[in-house]
Amino acid sequence: MIKVDSKNVAKYSRHFRALIAERSTAHHVESASTWYPEAQVIAQDIANIMGTSVEVGACIISSFSPREEWKSNIGKAYKFANGDDVPGLSNNMLMANMSTVKGFDALNGQKTNAFARAIAGDTEAVTVDVWIMRAARLHTDSPNKTQYAEISRAVTNVAVSMGISPRTCQALIWILIRGGAE
Numbered sequence: 001m002i003k004v005d006s007k008n009v010a011k012y013s014r015h016f017r018a019l020i021a022e023r024s025t026a027h028h029v030e031s032a033s034t035w036y037p038e039a040q041v042i043a044q045d046i047a048n049i050m051g052t053s054v055e056v057g058a059c060i061i062s063s064f065s066p067r068e069e070w071k072s073n074i075g076k077a078y079k080f081a082n083g084d085d086v087p088g089l090s091n092n093m094l095m096a097n098m099s100t101v102k103g104f105d106a107l108n109g110q111k112t113n114a115f116a117r118a119i120a121g122d123t124e125a126v127t128v129d130v131w132i133m134r135a136a137r138l139h140t141d142s143p144n145k146t147q148y149a150e151i152s153r154a155v156t157n158v159a160v161s162m163g164i165s166p167r168t169c170q171a172l173i174w175i176l177i178r179g180g181a182e
Contacts, residue, residue, distance in 0.1 A: 002149045012136045012154035016173055019135055020158070023176045032172035033164070039119045042074060049081040052100065055120050057081075059099035059107055062116035064092050066109075110148050123165035126152040131177045132170065 047057030098106035118125035159169035
């Protein structure tokens with residue numbers, strides 16, 4: 001069990017609440033609420049191409065997500081699903097191949113695992129990536145396990161206070177920091 005510091009959780013929660021209060025509009029909230037369900041439709045399409053589950057489709061998408069723009073990420077996932085050569089990091093290809101056998105268990109990274117779960121429909125999953133790290137005002141792109149747990153809890157706390165799911169709250173923060181849903 002990872003020990004979290006409640007002071008850090010409170011600090012991150014304040015950062016996220018301030019960001020949302022200062023920048024969000026109804027359009028941002030709408031975009032955030034539809035982002036993961038739209039990604040799930042793509043994961044299901046990939047799963048259908050491969051004759052497998054949405055879990056595997058979501059894991060394949062997540063396997064190609066590190067350091068990729070969304071359109072490129074999806075393009076690589078579709079290439080993989082269709083049996084085409086996929087350019088990029090060999091580790092991403094390894095994760096995608098393992099995902100066809102192990103599903104979520106193939107994704108050992110906290111970010112890739114949470115991202116796949118959120119895409120597959122887990123509304124409680126919080127993806128802590130570079131954009132959330134920036135929103136938390138941390139000066140690293142890769143959280144350690146404690147930071148990941150603290151930030152995830154903070155996003156969940158803010159989500160509960162807003163009456164939205166944690167994955168939607170994470171998507172909202174991502175959209176506000178990144179400047180859009182693409």
